Amino acid sequence: MRKKGKKQRRRRVLSTVLPVLVLVIALAVIMVWKVFVVKEVEVTGNEIYSDEQIETWALNDEYSWNSLYVVLKSKFQKQDEIPFVDSIHITLKSPSALEIEVTEKSILGYVYIPSLGQNAYFDQDGFVVELSTNVIENTMKIVGLDVQEATLYEKLDLEDSRILKTLLTLTQLLTKYERVPENIYVQDSDILLSYGSIQIDLGAGEYLNEKIRRMDQIFPQIEGQTGTLHLDIWSDSDTDVYFKQNELTDIPVDQQTVPEE
Numbered sequence: 001m002r003k004k005g006k007k008q009r010r011r012r013v014l015s016t017v018l019p020v021l022v023l024v025i026a027l028a029v030i031m032v033w034k035v036f037v038v039k040e041v042e043v044t045g046n047e048i049y050s051d052e053q054i055e056t057w058a059l060n061d062e063y064s065w066n067s068l069y070v071v072l073k074s075k076f077q078k079q080d081e082i083p084f085v086d087s088i089h090i091t092l093k094s095p096s097a098l099e100i101e102v103t104e105k106s107i108l109g110y111v112y113i114p115s116l117g118q119n120a121y122f123d124q125d126g127f128v129v130e131l132s133t134n135v136i137e138n139t140m141k142i143v144g145l146d147v148q149e150a151t152l153y154e155k156l157d158l159e160d161s162r163i164l165k166t167l168l169t170l171t172q173l174l175t176k177y178e179r180v181p182e183n184i185y186v187q188d189s190d191i192l193l194s195y196g197s198i199q200i201d202l203g204a205g206e207y208l209n210e211k212i213r214r215m216d217q218i219f220p221q222i223e224g225q226t227g228t229l230h231l232d233i234w235s236d237s238d239t240d241v242y243f244k245q246n247e248l249t250d251i252p253v254d255q256q257t258v259p260e261e
Helices: 002-034 051-058 067-076 161-176 208-222
Strands: 040-044 085-094 097-104 109-113 118-122 128-132 140-143 183-187 190-195 198-203 227-230 242-245
Touching: 040 051, 051 085, 051 097, 067 085, 067 097, 140 161, 161 183, 161 190, 161 208, 198 208, 208 227
Parallel strands: 040 097, 109 140, 140 183, 198 227
Antiparallel strands: 085 097, 109 118, 118 128, 183 190, 190 198, 227 242
């Protein structure tokens, strides 16, 4: 009799709880289906790619209309690698709004590798962070170096390691002063910066901090002219510099690559 009573009580509990559980699940499904619908996407942290490009990569299948699905997919499924992007983090701002936070790879400049037919993009430590045929705007291009090979996530392979050290210092200074040149031309140990019709002769890689600071001060005075600003003669004992009009050095042009749109 006692066992029979327990079974009856269990049936009554199940008959009460089961419909409620089914109702809750049904309401949850309806909410996920009807409420978590992507209506707004905010993209942050991107400079190389447009908001539309990042959104297309993040919402890339037939179920991406559902905001909850997009977030869960980004957390539990390995993302496809995107050139120049280190990571993408997707969160819900609201059931209908997504925030996509982009962390791009740290890039200081690039060198064209003829044997690969690609540009090797390097970071502030000289490590290759990307190999690509694309050209990213406002990224410093190094010409005149004989670089035959480049391996992803390894340091640029230069015969003279001092040149790499000089270039890393120079590119960081130019970034700091927001004076990104069209080309950085390296010939032997001498360095020439190209800004259209203006060239800056830095000479050897000495006193770079002082030379770039001086260049930044003088640049507004020579803008729109044609010629070369000679900072190659600058030293602790001789701080005079001069601008020679209509003097331009021919800079070799690497094989053209495809600009990033």
